[in-house]
Amino acid sequence: MLLGEQLVLVSGDADFVTLLNAARRAGVWTVVVSPFPSTEAALAVAADELIEPGNLAGQITGLIAPGDGEVATGRIIAQIHSAGQRVVVIDPWISDETIRLLAWSGPRVSLVLVTGPVPASARAEAAEMAKAGRNLAL
Numbered sequence: 001m002l003l004g005e006q007l008v009l010v011s012g013d014a015d016f017v018t019l020l021n022a023a024r025r026a027g028v029w030t031v032v033v034s035p036f037p038s039t040e041a042a043l044a045v046a047a048d049e050l051i052e053p054g055n056l057a058g059q060i061t062g063l064i065a066p067g068d069g070e071v072a073t074g075r076i077i078a079q080i081h082s083a084g085q086r087v088v089v090i091d092p093w094i095s096d097e098t099i100r101l102l103a104w105s106g107p108r109v110s111l112v113l114v115t116g117p118v119p120a121s122a123r124a125e126a127a128e129m130a131k132a133g134r135n136l137a138l
Helices: 014-025 040-044 068-080 096-102 122-132
Strands: 006-009 029-033 049-051 085-092 112-113
Touching: 006 014, 014 029, 014 040, 029 040, 068 096, 085 096, 096 112, 096 122
Parallel strands: 006 029, 029 049, 085 112
Antiparallel strands: none
16 A cells, blocks of 8 residues: 555445445555435445544635635645645546646646546547646546
8 A cells, every 4th residue: 555545435325335345455545525314334334434524624724615716726726736646536527627627737647537428628638638648547
């Protein structure tokens, strides 16, 4: 296991138990962020750590409040820019803006997008990044 390698899943759905088990077998620390009433027991048991989202509100800076989109985007860019090995985005609805945010990562950082259908504009942005030599997997 690489120091600090972890999978953070924001879901309470037991459909992800197989994913968590595979990650744990690979030596990845697994964290589930889900509210107690909607977290299925099998998922909670499969995780190394379970976090109630309400407990994070006081700890996380940069939660997006109305009108704070630019500040939040700046913080996201800073996190992507500071990534050392890999950035993984799991989002069923990405756009070309998502691809542009990933462009702020370092040149040797592996980029992975797990998503639903990819709009043509996002595919075009991804193709441009690939032509520039970036490692981006959709």
